[in-house]
Amino acid sequence: MARPLLVDEESHVNRSTNNRSVSHECQSKSSNGTTGSPRSSQYLARRSQVLWTVAFASVALFIKRLQQDSPALINPPYCAWRFVGNHDAWNVAFPDMRSLYHVMQIQMSKGDEFKLVAESFPYARYCSYQTYDLRTLMSHQSLRDVDIVPDANGPNCYANLTAAQEGLRQGGYTLFMTARGDQNYTNELRALPDSIESGQFDLFFRIYVEEALQGPPQAPLGHLPPYGKDLAFEWGWAPPPRLYAKRAHLKDGKWREVPFCQYRRRKGFKLLAYLSEIWPAPPPPFAGHPAVAPNKANNVFLPKYTDRQGKFASKDANYVASVAEPRHVRNGSEAMLWARVTGTLPRVPGSLYTPPYVANATDYDVRYVSLSAVHRTIPFRNHATVADTQITEHYQKRLPPGVEWDRKFTIWVVPPQVECAYPRQVMDENPVIMKWGASLFGGGIVEYTGLLYRQVMARSQVVGLEQGALSASGVVNIVPEACQSDQVGPYGEGADAAMKAGDPGEMEQFCCSTDAPMECFLPEYVRYRMGPYYPQVEYFTGGPEDAALTRLEH
Structure with missing residues (x-):
């Protein structure tokens, strides 16, 4: 049986990712070393004491750093x-x-x-x-x-x-x-x-x-x-x-x-990550879209432009997201969360000097594609990413000479507790594998988890050949930023009838406005615009020893 590609979480961006051997003698562990066992009160008390010690020390260090950097922060840039x-x-x-x-x-x-x-x-x-x-x-x-x-x-x-x-x-x-x-x-x-x-x-x-x-x-x-x-x-x-x-x-x-800064700040505020796991308060949209049931058949939605505020979102990239319900991932549960992501990979360039050339935008659809397992609370960590080149290499090297890959892919996102073998249901698909983010408290899955499917645009933010894009395939900018500016008037009364009719094709004319209706961001319309490039996400629960996982229903 061919081995799946395991994308190691927290790996450095320039570390080569090789196929990992997968043992069929699997061990799993929860936060305290046993599957699904609750933490003892003594353990929780000790953890709380350690946490607050770390918190006070981190705050003190932050204040010291702030004092050292204050000239650059108050009246920058004294250094570049x-x-x-x-x-x-x-x-x-x-x-x-x-x-x-x-x-x-x-x-x-x-x-x-x-x-x-x-x-x-x-x-x-x-x-x-x-x-x-x-x-x-x-x-x-x-x-x-x-x-x-x-x-x-x-x-x-x-x-x-x-x-x-x-x-x-x-x-x-x-x-x-x-x-x-x-x-x-x-x-x-x-x-x-x-x-x-x-x-x-x-x-x-x-x-x-x-x-x-x-x-x-x-x-x-x-x-x-x-x-x-x-x-x-x-x-x-x-x-x-x-x-x-x-x-x-x-x-x-x-x-x-x-002059260049001799000291460059490379770390954020790690204290926030610990506090977010004690008092999680995920902001929209990644807390779950108001009208999207996470476990329904089509659950990938488009975050609204205004929901990106406070996150340094890139104008040149766009994202669709899917989120799991916290009740399925809480660390005390014996049922482990799994996700199966399927889709068609848009055409992407090779590199600057290998075809398809970056400079030849007519040969590809988007500049870059990736799937990330993220933590939806501050500080909004990304725990693992599988990039388009990894997906392509995984499938192309398994094809016989002369056979062209159809660009369809399967990615399984597996629990961080599972360290070796996977259920046969997973193994039989020969997928790319990556792990959910692990909690800082013992290694269980983070409670507010999600998937982010990212695309960097080929040339511009426009969508569709009629709007000047070189290729409409796979571009996820369903509601362009320009359509949510003050240069476009409100969508008007006609949108109500289109929304009630539930016809995504009728929605197009109303999804370029200052107040684009919620339906423009929901899975039905996103799927209509992306066509075969719309990623499908299914959530499952079960243990690594199970022959078949249980699919969650919404």
């Missing part, structure tokens, strides 16, 4: 690229394990301008710059890799197909940040909302890295001051962009370089 965000840092909501975030907070006074000078584009699947409003943590504007105009020292291989096919080294670029993004620079980002002339904003540099232990031969690895070659991977095998500021109050028009 203060923060690092990824799945280890616990400071970005639901981060993909292939993604890395370089972040800085910038104070912009009236008339100020900032610019980034990069020696080279990164060598990655995707990268972008986005500015964020600190009040809502929502993005002002995005500048994607394909839209960045390179400097004269070389091409942009994300957009220049000829250069990519010839294997040319990436060029550099210069990017400007101004208050309104209206100063006619070649590459320019808006930093502030219309309502203010001075204020702070966050700048995110997102990089979705390839799963590799070294960069391509074209990558410039000669210097990465002050970090060195060991951190080249974090920057996409290219030197970090340098930040320059032109301060209006100095009145000399000079650009002054802002």
Whole structure:
């Protein structure tokens, strides 16, 4: 029997994932080492004492760090690229394990301008710059890799197909940040909302890295001051962009370089993760969509745009989600939660220098696809991610020569307590396997768990050929952001009849408005728009020794 691919939770983004052997002599354990046994009161008391000791110590350490960093936090940037965000840092909501975030907070006074000078584009699947409003943590504007105009020292291989096919080294670029993004620079980002002339904003540099232990031969690895070659991977095998500021109050028009931060904050507030498991308060939409029964046949929904506030959501990606009911995953239960995810993988690129080329967007549907098992309470952890390349490799190498994969996949999400064999029902499908997130208290599954199916757009946020997209296949941006802006009027009275009729096709005309009705985000409409690319999720309970798991009904 062929072995399934086990995607190890909490693995580093550049760690190669190999097939793991699966033993049929399985052991499972709950928080205290026995299947389904309740914790003793003595254990709970001891755990509580330890927890609060850790809590007070963490708060003290946080205050100390805040005092050390206060100049950069109060009036930044005194140094560039203060923060690092990824799945280890616990400071970005639901981060993909292939993604890395370089972040800085910038104070912009009236008339100020900032610019980034990069020696080279990164060598990655995707990268972008986005500015964020600190009040809502929502993005002002995005500048994607394909839209960045390179400097004269070389091409942009994300957009220049000829250069990519010839294997040319990436060029550099210069990017400007101004208050309104209206100063006619070649590459320019808006930093502030219309309502203010001075204020702070966050700048995110997102990089979705390839799963590799070294960069391509074209990558410039000669210097990465002050970090060195060991951190080249974090920057996409290219030197970090340098930040320059032109301060209006100095009145000399000079650009002054802002030095790199010698200390970079890499960890979030781990204390929040412990507290969230004691007093869980998951916010919408990941607490469960109001009208979506988690265990019905079609339970994958589209989170509303406004529900992303406070999570540094990316303009260039979109997500559909499915959530399990807490009563099925509580750690004291003997019944373990399993999930079976099936679907059709959209076409994705190979890399910058291997076909399908990133620069040839007509050869693929979306730039990147992944499925993540997430924790729906603060700090919104991502416990495991399976990426499109892992799914593709898993199925293609099992096909005989000359047989083309139909791009259909099966992923089983299994309990963290199960450490070896899986039920025959799972094994017979030869699936990709990943684990639910484990609780910080003993290893059982986290109570508020969910699945996040992520797609990074190929070129833009539009959907459907009639709206200018290069391919409609698999794109999940069902209700585009532009349709929820003040540029479009309300959907009007006609939506009521369409909603009552229950015809998804009739809903299209009403799902581009300031107050798009709830039905535009529900599984029926999402499935209608995604067609065969809509992922199906089924939840089961049972133990690893069971021949067949029990499917949950809503």
